[in-house]
Amino acid sequence: MRTVIRFIMLLLTAVVLQRFLFDQFRIGDIAADAFLVLAVATGVVCGARQGAIIGFCAGLIFDLLVVTPFGLGALSYLVAGAVGGLLEGVVVHSARWITMLVAFIASAAGVLFFALLGSLIGTAGMIGGHLVTVTILVAGSTSVLVLPTRRVVKWASSYSDPLRAAVHS
Amino acid sequence: MAPRRSTGRSRSTVILLVLTAITLLTLSGRGFGPLDSARSVVSSAVSPVGDAARWVFGPFSDAWNAAFDHGDLVQRNDELAQENDRLRGELIEGTVATQQLQELLQLVGIPFVGDTPVVHTRVISGSVGNFGDTIELDKGSTSGVVKGMPVITGRGLIGRVKLVGEDRCTVELITGGSFRVGFLVIGTSAVGVAEGFGRPTILRGTNIDVAQTVSDGQIAVTAGLRGSSFPPNIPIGTVQSVRSDESSRQTIVDISMFASTRDLTYADVVLWTPVG
Numbered sequence: 228m229r230t231v232i233r234f235i236m237l238l239l240t241a242v243v244l245q246r247f248l249f250d251q252f253r254i255g256d257i258a259a260d261a262f263l264v265l266a267v268a269t270g271v272v273c274g275a276r277q278g279a280i281i282g283f284c285a286g287l288i289f290d291l292l293v294v295t296p297f298g299l300g301a302l303s304y305l306v307a308g309a310v311g312g313l314l315e316g317v318v319v320h321s322a323r324w325i326t327m328l329v330a331f332i333a334s335a336a337g338v339l340f341f342a343l344l345g346s347l348i349g350t351a352g353m354i355g356g357h358l359v360t361v362t363i364l365v366a367g368s369t370s371v372l373v374l375p376t377r378r379v380v381k382w383a384s385s386y387s388d389p390l391r392a393a394v395h396s
Numbered sequence: 397m398a399p400r401r402s403t404g405r406s407r408s409t410v411i412l413l414v415l416t417a418i419t420l421l422t423l424s425g426r427g428f429g430p431l432d433s434a435r436s437v438v439s440s441a442v443s444p445v446g447d448a449a450r451w452v453f454g455p456f457s458d459a460w461n462a463a464f465d466h467g468d469l470v471q472r473n474d475e476l477a478q479e480n481d482r483l484r485g486e487l488i489e490g491t492v493a494t495q496q497l498q499e500l501l502q503l504v505g506i507p508f509v510g511d512t513p514v515v516h517t518r519v520i521s522g523s524v525g526n527f528g529d530t531i532e533l534d535k536g537s538t539s540g541v542v543k544g545m546p547v548i549t550g551r552g553l554i555g556r557v558k559l560v561g562e563d564r565c566t567v568e569l570i571t572g573g574s575f576r577v578g579f580l581v582i583g584t585s586a587v588g589v590a591e592g593f594g595r596p597t598i599l600r601g602t603n604i605d606v607a608q609t610v611s612d613g614q615i616a617v618t619a620g621l622r623g624s625s626f627p628p629n630i631p632i633g634t635v636q637s638v639r640s641d642e643s644s645r646q647t648i649v650d651i652s653m654f655a656s657t658r659d660l661t662y663a664d665v666v667l668w669t670p671v672g
Binding site (some may be wrong): 242243245246247248250251252256257258260275276279280283286287289290291292293294295296297298299301302305309338341342345348349350351352353355357361365 | 428
Protein backbone atom coordinates (compact mmCIF):
# COMPACT_ATOMS: atom_id res chain seq x y z
CA MET A 228 0.00 0.00 0.00
CA ARG A 229 2.83 2.32 0.91
CA THR A 230 4.45 1.67 -2.47
CA VAL A 231 1.20 2.47 -4.29
CA ILE A 232 0.83 5.77 -2.43
CA ARG A 233 4.43 6.68 -3.16
CA PHE A 234 4.01 5.96 -6.86
CA ILE A 235 0.81 8.04 -6.93
CA MET A 236 2.84 10.86 -5.40
CA LEU A 237 5.47 10.39 -8.10
CA LEU A 238 2.84 10.49 -10.84
CA LEU A 239 1.38 13.71 -9.43
CA THR A 240 4.87 15.15 -9.19
CA ALA A 241 5.37 14.26 -12.85
CA VAL A 242 2.23 16.25 -13.74
CA VAL A 243 3.50 19.28 -11.84
CA LEU A 244 6.99 18.97 -13.30
CA GLN A 245 5.66 18.63 -16.83
CA ARG A 246 3.37 21.64 -16.57
CA PHE A 247 5.53 23.64 -14.20
CA LEU A 248 8.92 23.14 -15.75
CA PHE A 249 9.35 21.03 -18.84
CA ASP A 250 6.62 22.64 -20.93
CA GLN A 251 8.10 26.07 -20.16
CA PHE A 252 11.64 25.21 -21.13
CA ARG A 253 11.62 23.79 -24.62
CA ILE A 254 14.37 23.34 -27.17
CA GLY A 255 13.18 23.83 -30.72
CA ASP A 256 9.61 23.61 -29.38
CA ILE A 257 10.34 20.17 -27.95
CA ALA A 258 9.94 19.48 -24.26
CA ALA A 259 11.37 16.77 -22.02
CA ASP A 260 8.75 14.25 -20.98
CA ALA A 261 8.40 13.69 -17.24
CA PHE A 262 5.95 10.80 -17.71
CA LEU A 263 8.31 8.97 -20.03
CA VAL A 264 11.19 9.52 -17.62
CA LEU A 265 9.16 8.03 -14.77
CA ALA A 266 8.07 5.04 -16.86
CA VAL A 267 11.58 4.26 -18.05
CA ALA A 268 13.15 4.80 -14.62
CA THR A 269 10.61 2.42 -13.06
CA GLY A 270 11.38 -0.17 -15.71
CA VAL A 271 15.10 0.21 -15.09
CA VAL A 272 14.78 -0.08 -11.30
CA CYS A 273 11.87 -2.48 -10.81
CA GLY A 274 11.80 -4.52 -14.00
CA ALA A 275 9.63 -4.81 -17.08
CA ARG A 276 6.33 -5.59 -15.33
CA GLN A 277 6.48 -2.64 -12.95
CA GLY A 278 7.77 -0.43 -15.76
CA ALA A 279 4.80 -1.42 -17.88
CA ILE A 280 2.32 -0.74 -15.07
CA ILE A 281 3.74 2.67 -14.14
CA GLY A 282 4.21 3.46 -17.84
CA PHE A 283 0.54 2.67 -18.41
CA CYS A 284 -0.55 4.88 -15.49
CA ALA A 285 1.78 7.72 -16.52
CA GLY A 286 0.53 7.43 -20.09
CA LEU A 287 -3.09 7.59 -18.93
CA ILE A 288 -2.37 10.82 -17.08
CA PHE A 289 -0.54 12.14 -20.14
CA ASP A 290 -3.59 11.24 -22.24
CA LEU A 291 -5.74 13.35 -19.94
CA LEU A 292 -3.55 16.39 -20.63
CA VAL A 293 -3.38 16.24 -24.42
CA VAL A 294 -5.82 15.92 -27.32
CA THR A 295 -4.21 13.02 -29.14
CA PRO A 296 -6.28 9.79 -29.19
CA PHE A 297 -6.96 8.61 -25.66
CA GLY A 298 -4.98 5.48 -24.80
CA LEU A 299 -2.14 6.24 -27.19
CA GLY A 300 0.04 7.57 -24.38
CA ALA A 301 -0.91 4.68 -22.08
CA LEU A 302 0.12 2.10 -24.65
CA SER A 303 3.30 3.89 -25.73
CA TYR A 304 4.59 4.59 -22.22
CA LEU A 305 3.77 1.02 -21.27
CA VAL A 306 6.05 -0.06 -24.11
CA ALA A 307 8.78 2.35 -22.97
CA GLY A 308 8.61 1.13 -19.36
CA ALA A 309 8.63 -2.51 -20.41
CA VAL A 310 11.51 -2.02 -22.87
CA GLY A 311 13.48 -0.19 -20.18
CA GLY A 312 12.93 -3.10 -17.79
CA LEU A 313 13.74 -5.78 -20.34
CA LEU A 314 16.95 -4.09 -21.48
CA GLU A 315 18.13 -3.40 -17.94
CA GLY A 316 17.31 -7.03 -17.11
CA VAL A 317 19.79 -8.39 -19.65
CA VAL A 318 22.59 -6.09 -18.50
CA VAL A 319 25.02 -7.86 -16.16
CA HIS A 320 26.72 -4.81 -14.71
CA SER A 321 24.65 -1.67 -14.79
CA ALA A 322 27.10 1.19 -15.13
CA ARG A 323 25.69 4.69 -15.21
CA TRP A 324 26.27 5.12 -18.93
CA ILE A 325 24.60 1.79 -19.64
CA THR A 326 21.51 2.92 -17.72
CA MET A 327 21.55 6.13 -19.75
CA LEU A 328 21.81 4.13 -22.96
CA VAL A 329 18.97 1.86 -21.88
CA ALA A 330 16.86 4.92 -21.05
CA PHE A 331 17.68 6.44 -24.42
CA ILE A 332 16.63 3.32 -26.31
CA ALA A 333 13.51 2.73 -24.20
CA SER A 334 12.27 6.30 -24.48
CA ALA A 335 13.05 6.38 -28.21
CA ALA A 336 10.99 3.21 -28.52
CA GLY A 337 8.14 4.90 -26.63
CA VAL A 338 8.22 8.05 -28.78
CA LEU A 339 8.43 6.12 -32.04
CA PHE A 340 5.67 3.76 -30.97
CA PHE A 341 3.50 6.77 -30.08
CA ALA A 342 4.07 8.39 -33.47
CA LEU A 343 3.72 5.23 -35.54
CA LEU A 344 0.60 3.98 -33.80
CA GLY A 345 -0.87 7.50 -33.84
CA SER A 346 -0.22 7.69 -37.55
CA LEU A 347 -1.69 4.22 -38.09
CA ILE A 348 -4.95 5.18 -36.42
CA GLY A 349 -5.23 8.29 -38.50
CA THR A 350 -3.62 11.13 -36.54
CA ALA A 351 -1.95 13.37 -39.11
CA GLY A 352 1.39 15.11 -38.74
CA MET A 353 3.00 12.51 -36.50
CA ILE A 354 5.56 11.18 -38.93
CA GLY A 355 8.04 13.44 -40.66
CA GLY A 356 11.36 15.16 -40.16
CA HIS A 357 10.01 16.50 -36.89
CA LEU A 358 9.79 12.96 -35.50
CA VAL A 359 13.55 12.40 -35.72
CA THR A 360 14.24 15.61 -33.79
CA VAL A 361 11.58 14.82 -31.19
CA THR A 362 12.90 11.29 -30.71
CA ILE A 363 16.51 12.37 -30.29
CA LEU A 364 15.77 15.27 -27.94
CA VAL A 365 13.21 13.44 -25.81
CA ALA A 366 15.36 10.30 -25.59
CA GLY A 367 18.42 12.42 -24.81
CA SER A 368 16.68 14.31 -22.03
CA THR A 369 15.24 11.07 -20.64
CA SER A 370 18.68 9.46 -20.56
CA VAL A 371 19.94 12.34 -18.41
CA LEU A 372 16.88 12.67 -16.18
CA VAL A 373 16.62 8.93 -15.56
CA LEU A 374 19.60 9.04 -13.20
CA PRO A 375 18.06 11.25 -10.48
CA THR A 376 14.62 9.73 -11.12
CA ARG A 377 16.04 6.26 -10.51
CA ARG A 378 16.80 7.23 -6.93
CA VAL A 379 13.26 8.48 -6.35
CA VAL A 380 11.80 5.33 -7.88
CA LYS A 381 14.01 3.23 -5.61
CA TRP A 382 12.57 5.12 -2.64
CA ALA A 383 9.00 4.69 -3.92
CA SER A 384 9.39 0.98 -4.59
CA SER A 385 11.31 0.33 -1.35
CA TYR A 386 13.93 -1.17 -3.62
CA SER A 387 16.96 -2.74 -2.01
CA ASP A 388 19.98 -3.40 -4.15
CA PRO A 389 20.68 -7.17 -3.83
CA LEU A 390 24.42 -6.65 -4.31
CA ARG A 391 24.60 -3.98 -1.62
CA ALA A 392 22.42 -6.05 0.71
CA ALA A 393 24.77 -9.00 0.24
CA VAL A 394 27.81 -6.86 1.00
CA HIS A 395 26.25 -5.43 4.19
CA SER A 396 25.04 -8.77 5.47
CA MET B 397 7.98 -23.01 -10.12
CA ALA B 398 7.88 -19.58 -8.55
CA PRO B 399 9.65 -17.74 -11.37
CA ARG B 400 7.35 -19.32 -13.96
CA ARG B 401 4.26 -18.24 -11.96
CA SER B 402 5.74 -14.77 -11.63
CA THR B 403 6.47 -14.58 -15.36
CA GLY B 404 2.95 -15.76 -16.13
CA ARG B 405 1.47 -13.12 -13.82
CA SER B 406 3.66 -10.43 -15.39
CA ARG B 407 2.55 -11.45 -18.83
CA SER B 408 -1.13 -11.47 -17.93
CA THR B 409 -0.82 -8.07 -16.23
CA VAL B 410 0.83 -6.54 -19.28
CA ILE B 411 -1.70 -8.16 -21.63
CA LEU B 412 -4.53 -6.78 -19.49
CA LEU B 413 -3.04 -3.28 -19.60
CA VAL B 414 -2.52 -3.50 -23.36
CA LEU B 415 -6.12 -4.58 -23.87
CA THR B 416 -7.32 -1.73 -21.63
CA ALA B 417 -5.30 0.78 -23.64
CA ILE B 418 -6.64 -0.62 -26.92
CA THR B 419 -10.19 -0.40 -25.55
CA LEU B 420 -9.60 3.22 -24.59
CA LEU B 421 -8.18 3.94 -28.04
CA THR B 422 -11.25 2.39 -29.64
CA LEU B 423 -13.62 4.35 -27.41
CA SER B 424 -11.68 7.53 -28.15
CA GLY B 425 -11.87 6.86 -31.88
CA ARG B 426 -15.63 6.50 -31.59
CA GLY B 427 -15.91 9.84 -29.79
CA PHE B 428 -16.77 8.45 -26.36
CA GLY B 429 -17.95 11.56 -24.48
CA PRO B 430 -16.79 10.80 -20.93
CA LEU B 431 -13.17 10.73 -22.07
CA ASP B 432 -13.39 14.32 -23.27
CA SER B 433 -15.22 15.26 -20.08
CA ALA B 434 -12.43 13.72 -18.02
CA ARG B 435 -9.87 15.66 -20.06
CA SER B 436 -11.77 18.91 -19.50
CA VAL B 437 -11.92 18.32 -15.76
CA VAL B 438 -8.22 17.50 -15.56
CA SER B 439 -7.36 20.46 -17.78
CA SER B 440 -9.26 22.80 -15.45
CA ALA B 441 -7.68 21.23 -12.38
CA VAL B 442 -4.13 21.42 -13.71
CA SER B 443 -4.30 24.80 -15.39
CA PRO B 444 -3.64 26.81 -12.19
CA VAL B 445 -0.33 24.97 -11.99
CA GLY B 446 0.47 26.08 -15.51
CA ASP B 447 -0.53 29.67 -14.66
CA ALA B 448 1.70 29.64 -11.60
CA ALA B 449 4.52 28.21 -13.67
CA ARG B 450 4.20 30.93 -16.27
CA TRP B 451 4.18 33.57 -13.56
CA VAL B 452 7.23 32.16 -11.78
CA PHE B 453 9.25 30.93 -14.72
CA GLY B 454 8.03 33.32 -17.43
CA PRO B 455 11.17 35.52 -17.51
CA PHE B 456 13.50 32.51 -17.30
CA SER B 457 11.50 30.71 -19.95
CA ASP B 458 11.72 33.71 -22.27
CA ALA B 459 15.48 33.92 -21.73
CA TRP B 460 15.80 30.19 -22.36
CA ASN B 461 13.80 30.37 -25.57
CA ALA B 462 15.77 33.40 -26.71
CA ALA B 463 19.02 31.53 -26.08
CA PHE B 464 18.00 28.46 -28.02
CA ASP B 465 16.20 30.31 -30.79
CA HIS B 466 18.88 32.98 -31.17
CA GLY B 467 19.81 31.90 -34.70
CA ASP B 468 16.19 31.78 -35.73
CA LEU B 469 15.53 35.16 -34.15
CA VAL B 470 18.42 36.79 -36.01
CA GLN B 471 17.27 35.26 -39.29
CA ARG B 472 13.71 36.24 -38.56
CA ASN B 473 14.76 39.76 -37.68
CA ASP B 474 16.55 40.07 -41.01
CA GLU B 475 13.53 38.72 -42.83
CA LEU B 476 11.25 41.12 -40.97
CA ALA B 477 13.52 44.05 -41.78
CA GLN B 478 13.42 43.13 -45.45
CA GLU B 479 9.72 42.56 -45.31
CA ASN B 480 9.26 45.89 -43.55
CA ASP B 481 11.08 47.67 -46.37
CA ARG B 482 9.02 45.84 -48.93
CA LEU B 483 5.79 46.55 -47.09
CA ARG B 484 6.59 50.24 -46.83
CA GLY B 485 6.79 50.30 -50.58
CA GLU B 486 3.65 48.30 -50.95
CA LEU B 487 1.67 50.11 -48.29
CA ILE B 488 -0.48 52.05 -50.64
CA GLU B 489 -0.81 49.11 -52.96
CA GLY B 490 -1.62 46.90 -49.94
CA THR B 491 -4.29 49.27 -48.70
CA VAL B 492 -5.88 49.22 -52.09
CA ALA B 493 -5.63 45.43 -52.19
CA THR B 494 -7.23 45.12 -48.75
CA GLN B 495 -10.06 47.36 -49.84
CA GLN B 496 -10.42 45.29 -52.96
CA LEU B 497 -10.53 42.10 -50.89
CA GLN B 498 -13.17 43.54 -48.61
CA GLU B 499 -15.16 44.76 -51.58
CA LEU B 500 -14.78 41.36 -53.18
CA LEU B 501 -15.95 39.60 -50.03
CA GLN B 502 -18.93 41.97 -49.82
CA LEU B 503 -19.64 41.56 -53.49
CA VAL B 504 -20.01 37.83 -53.13
CA GLY B 505 -21.90 38.28 -49.88
CA ILE B 506 -19.17 37.28 -47.46
CA PRO B 507 -19.07 39.28 -44.25
CA PHE B 508 -16.17 38.11 -42.05
CA VAL B 509 -18.01 35.94 -39.51
CA GLY B 510 -20.98 38.24 -40.08
CA ASP B 511 -23.16 38.93 -37.10
CA THR B 512 -22.07 35.82 -35.24
CA PRO B 513 -20.79 36.86 -31.82
CA VAL B 514 -17.23 36.04 -30.88
CA VAL B 515 -15.38 35.72 -27.59
CA HIS B 516 -12.04 37.50 -27.52
CA THR B 517 -9.41 35.38 -25.84
CA ARG B 518 -5.73 35.40 -25.03
CA VAL B 519 -3.48 32.47 -25.85
CA ILE B 520 -2.02 31.27 -22.58
CA SER B 521 0.01 28.26 -23.61
CA GLY B 522 0.99 25.92 -26.35
CA SER B 523 0.56 22.19 -26.36
CA VAL B 524 1.55 19.76 -23.65
CA GLY B 525 3.97 17.17 -24.94
CA ASN B 526 5.51 17.06 -28.38
CA PHE B 527 2.72 15.88 -30.64
CA GLY B 528 -0.57 17.50 -31.46
CA ASP B 529 -0.93 21.09 -32.55
CA THR B 530 -2.92 22.76 -29.78
CA ILE B 531 -3.12 26.04 -27.93
CA GLU B 532 -4.85 26.93 -24.70
CA LEU B 533 -7.09 29.99 -24.48
CA ASP B 534 -8.10 31.89 -21.35
CA LYS B 535 -11.89 31.62 -21.83
CA GLY B 536 -14.13 28.63 -21.30
CA SER B 537 -17.67 27.51 -20.68
CA THR B 538 -18.48 30.51 -18.46
CA SER B 539 -17.95 32.71 -21.53
CA GLY B 540 -20.19 30.53 -23.66
CA VAL B 541 -17.46 28.51 -25.32
CA VAL B 542 -18.58 25.05 -26.39
CA LYS B 543 -16.65 22.14 -27.86
CA GLY B 544 -16.41 22.29 -31.64
CA MET B 545 -16.67 26.07 -32.01
CA PRO B 546 -14.43 27.61 -34.69
CA VAL B 547 -11.46 29.70 -33.62
CA ILE B 548 -10.20 32.55 -35.75
CA THR B 549 -7.79 35.44 -35.73
CA GLY B 550 -8.43 38.73 -37.50
CA ARG B 551 -7.13 37.09 -40.66
CA GLY B 552 -9.01 33.83 -40.78
CA LEU B 553 -9.63 30.35 -39.45
CA ILE B 554 -7.00 28.72 -37.23
CA GLY B 555 -8.77 25.83 -35.50
CA ARG B 556 -11.62 24.60 -33.40
CA VAL B 557 -12.31 24.12 -29.71
CA LYS B 558 -11.45 20.62 -28.58
CA LEU B 559 -11.76 20.73 -24.79
CA VAL B 560 -13.62 23.18 -22.60
CA GLY B 561 -13.03 23.95 -18.94
CA GLU B 562 -14.76 26.61 -16.88
CA ASP B 563 -12.32 29.40 -17.61
CA ARG B 564 -10.18 28.02 -20.41
CA CYS B 565 -10.34 25.88 -23.48
CA THR B 566 -7.99 23.88 -25.64
CA VAL B 567 -7.98 24.49 -29.36
CA GLU B 568 -6.73 22.03 -31.94
CA LEU B 569 -5.12 23.93 -34.77
CA ILE B 570 -6.17 23.17 -38.29
CA THR B 571 -2.55 22.77 -39.37
CA GLY B 572 -2.18 19.72 -37.11
CA GLY B 573 -4.28 17.65 -39.46
CA SER B 574 -6.52 16.21 -36.76
CA PHE B 575 -9.69 17.46 -38.42
CA ARG B 576 -10.97 18.61 -41.81
CA VAL B 577 -12.87 21.63 -42.94
CA GLY B 578 -15.08 21.95 -45.98
CA PHE B 579 -14.18 24.90 -48.17
CA LEU B 580 -15.52 26.82 -51.11
CA VAL B 581 -13.37 28.61 -53.67
CA ILE B 582 -14.81 32.07 -54.18
CA GLY B 583 -15.94 32.82 -57.70
CA THR B 584 -16.46 29.15 -58.49
CA SER B 585 -18.70 26.39 -57.28
CA ALA B 586 -15.71 24.28 -56.38
CA VAL B 587 -15.98 22.78 -52.95
CA GLY B 588 -13.48 20.53 -51.25
CA VAL B 589 -12.07 19.39 -47.97
CA ALA B 590 -9.00 21.05 -46.45
CA GLU B 591 -6.75 19.64 -43.77
CA GLY B 592 -3.33 20.30 -42.34
CA PHE B 593 -0.38 18.05 -42.99
CA GLY B 594 2.18 19.28 -40.49
CA ARG B 595 3.19 22.53 -42.18
CA PRO B 596 2.50 25.71 -40.21
CA THR B 597 0.83 27.78 -42.92
CA ILE B 598 -0.25 25.41 -45.68
CA LEU B 599 -3.35 23.23 -45.90
CA ARG B 600 -4.10 20.60 -48.49
CA GLY B 601 -7.45 20.77 -50.24
CA THR B 602 -8.81 17.61 -51.82
CA ASN B 603 -12.05 16.18 -53.19
CA ILE B 604 -12.59 19.04 -55.65
CA ASP B 605 -14.45 17.93 -58.73
CA VAL B 606 -12.04 17.97 -61.70
CA ALA B 607 -14.75 19.59 -63.79
CA GLN B 608 -14.36 22.73 -61.66
CA THR B 609 -11.73 25.22 -62.71
CA VAL B 610 -9.61 26.45 -59.84
CA SER B 611 -6.57 28.65 -60.25
CA ASP B 612 -3.77 30.12 -58.16
CA GLY B 613 -4.62 33.13 -56.04
CA GLN B 614 -8.29 32.39 -55.61
CA ILE B 615 -9.68 32.71 -52.11
CA ALA B 616 -10.91 29.73 -50.11
CA VAL B 617 -13.50 30.19 -47.37
CA THR B 618 -15.37 27.72 -45.19
CA ALA B 619 -18.20 26.18 -47.17
CA GLY B 620 -20.60 25.82 -44.23
CA LEU B 621 -22.55 23.11 -45.95
CA ARG B 622 -25.40 21.55 -43.99
CA GLY B 623 -24.03 19.54 -41.07
CA SER B 624 -20.63 21.20 -41.30
CA SER B 625 -18.74 21.96 -38.10
CA PHE B 626 -18.00 25.47 -39.37
CA PRO B 627 -20.21 28.37 -40.40
CA PRO B 628 -19.89 29.55 -43.98
CA ASN B 629 -17.56 32.25 -45.20
CA ILE B 630 -14.72 32.26 -42.72
CA PRO B 631 -11.64 33.07 -44.79
CA ILE B 632 -9.11 30.25 -44.88
CA GLY B 633 -6.48 31.28 -47.41
CA THR B 634 -5.52 31.57 -51.03
CA VAL B 635 -5.04 28.74 -53.46
CA GLN B 636 -1.33 28.30 -53.97
CA SER B 637 -0.95 25.40 -56.34
CA VAL B 638 -3.40 23.30 -58.30
CA ARG B 639 -2.99 19.81 -59.72
CA SER B 640 -5.39 17.25 -61.04
CA ASP B 641 -5.50 13.61 -60.12
CA GLU B 642 -7.19 11.95 -63.04
CA SER B 643 -7.25 8.52 -61.41
CA SER B 644 -9.39 9.72 -58.52
CA ARG B 645 -11.14 12.40 -60.62
CA GLN B 646 -10.32 15.14 -58.19
CA THR B 647 -8.38 18.38 -58.14
CA ILE B 648 -5.93 18.84 -55.30
CA VAL B 649 -4.84 22.28 -54.15
CA ASP B 650 -2.49 23.71 -51.57
CA ILE B 651 -4.00 26.57 -49.62
CA SER B 652 -1.76 29.24 -48.15
CA MET B 653 -3.49 30.27 -44.93
CA PHE B 654 -4.31 33.91 -44.24
CA ALA B 655 -3.79 33.40 -40.52
CA SER B 656 -0.58 32.07 -39.04
CA THR B 657 -0.81 29.50 -36.28
CA ARG B 658 2.63 30.36 -34.93
CA ASP B 659 3.34 32.89 -32.20
CA LEU B 660 -0.31 33.53 -31.56
CA THR B 661 -1.18 35.99 -28.80
CA TYR B 662 -4.90 36.52 -29.27
CA ALA B 663 -7.67 34.55 -30.91
CA ASP B 664 -11.44 34.74 -31.16
CA VAL B 665 -13.84 31.89 -30.53
CA VAL B 666 -16.85 32.14 -32.83
CA LEU B 667 -19.95 31.37 -30.77
CA TRP B 668 -21.44 29.16 -33.44
CA THR B 669 -22.65 25.62 -33.16
CA PRO B 670 -23.51 23.35 -36.08
CA VAL B 671 -27.15 23.15 -37.12
CA GLY B 672 -28.71 19.87 -38.18
